[in-house]
Structure formats: C-alpha cells, structure tokens
Amino acid sequence: MTPGCCPHYHEAIELIGRRWTGAILAVLLSEDRPLRFNEIAQAVPDLSDRLLTERLKELEERGLVTKRDGAYAVTPMGRDLEPALTQLQAWGQRWLTA
Amino acid sequence: MTPGCCPHYHEAIELIGRRWTGAILAVLLSEDRPLRFNEIAQAVPDLSDRLLTERLKELEERGLVTKRDGAYAVTPMGRDLEPALTQLQAWGQRWLTA
Numbered sequence: 001m002t003p004g005c006c007p008h009y010h011e012a013i014e015l016i017g018r019r020w021t022g023a024i025l026a027v028l029l030s031e032d033r034p035l036r037f038n039e040i041a042q043a044v045p046d047l048s049d050r051l052l053t054e055r056l057k058e059l060e061e062r063g064l065v066t067k068r069d070g071a072y073a074v075t076p077m078g079r080d081l082e083p084a085l086t087q088l089q090a091w092g093q094r095w096l097t098a
Numbered sequence: 099m100t101p102g103c104c105p106h107y108h109e110a111i112e113l114i115g116r117r118w119t120g121a122i123l124a125v126l127l128s129e130d131r132p133l134r135f136n137e138i139a140q141a142v143p144d145l146s147d148r149l150l151t152e153r154l155k156e157l158e159e160r161g162l163v164t165k166r167d168g169a170y171a172v173t174p175m176g177r178d179l180e181p182a183l184t185q186l187q188a189w190g191q192r193w194l195t196a
Binding site: 001008009010011012013014016017018019021022023026029030063077080081082083084085086087088089091092093094095096097 | 187
C-alpha cells in the first residue's frame, strides 16, 4: 500500500464504514435488478426504516445508488466497489469465524 | 456478493471503518519492518497521540497488530487485509478525485 498519498482512501473507508452501509450495498450488489425499499428492508432485518431511509439518501447523494420508479440500484460507481467489499467479506470469513 | 450469509462481513467493515484505523493500517502495511509509535504518529499527522494509542490497542486486541520491543507490526491477519484496502484505495482514486 502507499500511505499518505491518497486522501480519498480515508474518505472511501469512512463512506463504506458507516453503520449498515456495507450491508445495504451488499444487498444491492447481489441483485441484477433494482430493489424496492421493502425488499432491502427485508434483506437487512435489524435495520430500522428510518436508518435505511437515511443511508439510502446518503448513498444517493454520494452517487453510489440511484432511485428510479421507486426502486434502488447501484450506479457504476457503486458497482465498482464490489471487488473491495467481496475481499472484505472473504477476509471476515477467514479470520473472524473462530 | 452474497448478502446475509456473512455476519463477519459487517464486523470486518466496522473494524476497518473506525476513524483512523484504515490510515494506521495503511502505514503499517506500507513498511516491511515494525514501526515505533512516533513513526506512525508522524505518518498520520492529524491523528492525536491519545487516539493513536486507543486505535493501536484495539488493533492489538483484535489480533491485527502486535507490539514487540516498543514497535508495532501487522500480524498475518492484518497483512491479509492488504488486498481489500488496496482495492478501496484504488476505488477512492477512481471515483472521489473529481
């Protein structure tokens, strides 16, 4: 890694590190079609509607998610996070399952 | 991605998503030798000594960092995060530099 060079690394980590954001992105990335609010809510059972609304709004504002006809989908910017999140998922399975 | 299957994905994201943790790991991962507290502090200028102490302690407790003879190094578990963090860094450079 190259530390210090990349102020946006920090920003990227804070963005995905917000509570529930990773889970919401995982749900949207796992489907090839846009998902309705209730479908996302059902896939992340412990997340309140209020927080889901807030997080989706943030993701929209940051350009990772779009809303169209009442359904949510990842943008190319959001889709491009998949390799990083998949790596994190694999790391968690390797090291946190003890 | 496979959502829902992996409780540890959530945990992994929260772990690296804590403020400064990603920056500290990037510094440790960029060197092949253990680093002293002051070396890490200098490489992350905006981070207070108090918070650096706290974060290093957390990383030690979680098994990502070890302390030996007053210097800090990543463990194999910490080193194994490098691909995910490098991907996040690259994503940030692609999408957040506009």
